[in-house]
Every structure is written in structure tokens, then in C-alpha cells.
Amino acid sequence: MVELPAGARIGELRVVLIDRLRRAGIEEAAIEADLLLGWVLNCDRAGLVLAAEQPLAEPLRQRLQAALKRRESREPLAYIMGEWEFWSLPFAVGPAVLIPRPETELLVEQALAFVRQLQRPPGGRYPWRILDLGTGSGILAVVLAREIASAQVVALDRSPAALAMARANARRHGVAEKITFVGSDWLSALAARPAFDLVVANPPYVCRSAMLTLQPEVREHEPHTALDGGRQGLDDIKIICRDLPAVLRPDGLLLLEIGWDQKTAAAELFNRNPAYRQTEIINDLAGLPRVLRCRKEEC
Ligand code: GLN
Structure with a gap:
């Protein structure tokens, strides 16, 4: 050396x-x-x-x-510095959470476009009730809580270390009182009530066989539980697709990050489920499929 x-x-x-x-x-x-x-x-x-x-x-x-x-x-720079930028804000990160990726900003843009277009949830109800599934470092929950004045966010993760980091990031950005943190393996700890207007999630979606081909920074340092989506990369997406209708209000919106090669498989999954409608896939700045957007049926 x-x-x-x-x-x-x-x-x-x-x-x-x-x-x-x-x-x-x-x-x-x-x-x-x-x-x-x-x-x-x-x-x-x-x-x-x-x-x-x-x-x-x-x-x-x-x-x-x-x-x-x-x-x-080849330890990631973000873990060495203990901090990484997302949506032009600094977030504390560490090996318990995935490092924020710029592609995920597309999910924020889509969420804000939906909220601004409707102004407020149909029926005049306030506030916007938002659920962030698998919050990790809390980037989605924190940015949405900052950007949407009337947001009331529930951020869940099954990892206590991730929740602690997300909480610290919420405090740092002054939105801790707008976010409730919940320890939960996907939706298992939530009451089956259609309480949310908007749900966002960046679940693990990498195919197990592709895990070996990831950069050493990702493969050897980032939490596999946040990346590995099973044989086709769809294990967690399937659980979300199955369980989400119980907590999403009629006509509510889901924005889900997916892998660039999951466009057809993910769209099929949601199209097959009668609880959803208007499934679309939105491309990121690189022109790759990145976000699945769909509405829950109106009743
Ligand atoms: N985009 C990430 C990667 O390619 C994967 C993130 C995820 O599985 N949610 O490393």
C-alpha cells in the first residue's frame, strides 16, 4: 500500500x-x-x-x-463517506441499506406529477396518505414528505437497522413528524384497510443468477436482501401485487421500481390481477423500463 x-x-x-x-x-x-x-x-x-x-x-x-x-x-464511496445524494439532498447511508440510485428519482417525479395533477385526493380528503414499502435509507418517504405539504407517510421496512437510518434521515430533513416508521415484512404488519392514496416501492428485483454479475461494490457490499428478487427477480413484486389491494384505496396509485428487463413480466402480473387497471411502464432517462404505474380499480 x-x-x-x-x-x-x-x-x-x-x-x-x-x-x-x-x-x-x-x-x-x-x-x-x-x-x-x-x-x-x-x-x-x-x-x-x-x-x-x-x-x-x-x-x-x-x-x-x-x-x-x-x-x-471496491467498497462503495457512499459507505466510506457515510452519505449520498438523492433528489439533491444528502442522506446518511451505510451497509444496512441500498445506496440511492439516480433512476429512483423517476419514481419521485411520477408521484409528484400525480399529486399535483389531482391537487388533493378525490373526495376532498386531506391529507395525502402515502406508503413507502421497503424504505431502506428512507429516501422516498423523506423526499415525498418534504415535497408534499399535506403528506402523511408510513415508511416500512423489515430491517431495524434500515428503519433507524431512515428515521435519522427524516429528522435531518425536518420531516420526522410526518412519517410513521413501521417494522414489517412487506404488508404483514399493516391492518387490511384501504387507507393509502399513493404507494411507492423500490423492492429487490435482481434475478438471483444476475447477482453474480453485479459490480463488486454492489455484490460484495450492498445488502442482498434489498437486491435479490429470487429466480426471476419477481418474488417480492409478486407479494406486493397480491397484498397491496387490501391497503390501497379505490382509484389509488401504485408506483413500483422494476428492472429494465421486467417490463413484460411485471406488466402481465398486474394486468392479470382484476384489482388493478391502467398498468403502464415508464422509461428512465436512459430509455430503459424502470417504473410500473397502475391504479387500483375504483370499487
Ligand atoms: N437498480 C439496482 C441495481 O441494479 C437494483 C435495485 C433493486 O433491486 N431495487 O443494482
């Missing part, structure tokens, strides 16, 4: 970092070098440019060295 040079200027260290990350097989080496340096110096990219000629203080160099060592062994 070659030490980062002591007393080097920040601009020089940046060049060394990019080179080291590249050699470790990391594609976005320049972006990651800036994120790591910014994290150590507690500044943004503009701050890094301004600090380029300054030497890095020794305690910070040691911190950077330790982080680089972890990153070279």
Missing part, C-alpha cells in the same frame, strides 16, 4: 488520487476523487479549485489515505 505523499498540495493529491482510483478499475475516477477530497476538506468542487495550491493538513491526509484504501478494495 503506497502512502499518499505527506505535505503535498491538494491539486497534486487530486492527480494522484485520480490515477490510483483508475488503476483500481474505477470508471468515474475524476468525479470520485473530487467527492473524496471534498468530503475530507468539507467543501464543494469550487472550494477544491480554490484550495488547489494549499497543502493538505496531515490529519486530513491520513483520513484521505484510509478512505482511498477502502475505495481501492
Whole structure:
């Protein structure tokens, strides 16, 4: 393990970092070098440019060295920094939860479009009652609670460690009082009452055979319980499809993240179930199928 040079200027260290990350097989080496340096110096990219000629203080160099060592062994940057951005907000993350993916912002956009189009739930009821299934770090629950003034969110997860992290993120973003956290294996702990206007979920959907082909960061560090969706990747999606009608109000909306190759299988599953209508698949910015959107029948 070659030490980062002591007393080097920040601009020089940046060049060394990019080179080291590249050699470790990391594609976005320049972006990651800036994120790591910014994290150590507690500044943004503009701050890094301004600090380029300054030497890095020794305690910070040691911190950077330790982080680089972890990153070279392909631990995800998000876990090393303990934080990752979603919807332009910082979220605490750790190995108990999946790292937020930018694709999941599509789910938020769809949820907000639905809410804004209707203004409020039909029938004039307030508030918006939203359920986030498998909340993980809480990104969906927190962002929806922030964006929708009248939101009342239930965020559930079967992992106590995930719930603790989601709770901390809700506090950090000032929405803890709008979210109720529930320990539950999918819908098992919820009363069978059609209480929710909108349900969002990013369940595990990776096929078991594809788990081995994932990047080492994902395969070796992220929680398999949040990724592995069984033989066809549909095990959890099937449970949600089966059990959700009991808690979704008539005409309520489900937004479900799916894998890019599950368009047909997932749509078929919901089309076959008479509790749902208007099943559509929405593509992400890369043009890949990403979100299943459907309504519950009106009665
Ligand atoms: N999109 C994630 C990945 O490809 C999978 C997320 C999930 O299973 N919910 O790593």
C-alpha cells in the first residue's frame, strides 16, 4: 500500500488520487476523487479549485489515505463517506441499506406529477396518505414528505437497522413528524384497510443468477436482501401485487421500481390481477423500463 505523499498540495493529491482510483478499475475516477477530497476538506468542487495550491493538513491526509484504501478494495464511496445524494439532498447511508440510485428519482417525479395533477385526493380528503414499502435509507418517504405539504407517510421496512437510518434521515430533513416508521415484512404488519392514496416501492428485483454479475461494490457490499428478487427477480413484486389491494384505496396509485428487463413480466402480473387497471411502464432517462404505474380499480 503506497502512502499518499505527506505535505503535498491538494491539486497534486487530486492527480494522484485520480490515477490510483483508475488503476483500481474505477470508471468515474475524476468525479470520485473530487467527492473524496471534498468530503475530507468539507467543501464543494469550487472550494477544491480554490484550495488547489494549499497543502493538505496531515490529519486530513491520513483520513484521505484510509478512505482511498477502502475505495481501492471496491467498497462503495457512499459507505466510506457515510452519505449520498438523492433528489439533491444528502442522506446518511451505510451497509444496512441500498445506496440511492439516480433512476429512483423517476419514481419521485411520477408521484409528484400525480399529486399535483389531482391537487388533493378525490373526495376532498386531506391529507395525502402515502406508503413507502421497503424504505431502506428512507429516501422516498423523506423526499415525498418534504415535497408534499399535506403528506402523511408510513415508511416500512423489515430491517431495524434500515428503519433507524431512515428515521435519522427524516429528522435531518425536518420531516420526522410526518412519517410513521413501521417494522414489517412487506404488508404483514399493516391492518387490511384501504387507507393509502399513493404507494411507492423500490423492492429487490435482481434475478438471483444476475447477482453474480453485479459490480463488486454492489455484490460484495450492498445488502442482498434489498437486491435479490429470487429466480426471476419477481418474488417480492409478486407479494406486493397480491397484498397491496387490501391497503390501497379505490382509484389509488401504485408506483413500483422494476428492472429494465421486467417490463413484460411485471406488466402481465398486474394486468392479470382484476384489482388493478391502467398498468403502464415508464422509461428512465436512459430509455430503459424502470417504473410500473397502475391504479387500483375504483370499487
Ligand atoms: N437498480 C439496482 C441495481 O441494479 C437494483 C435495485 C433493486 O433491486 N431495487 O443494482
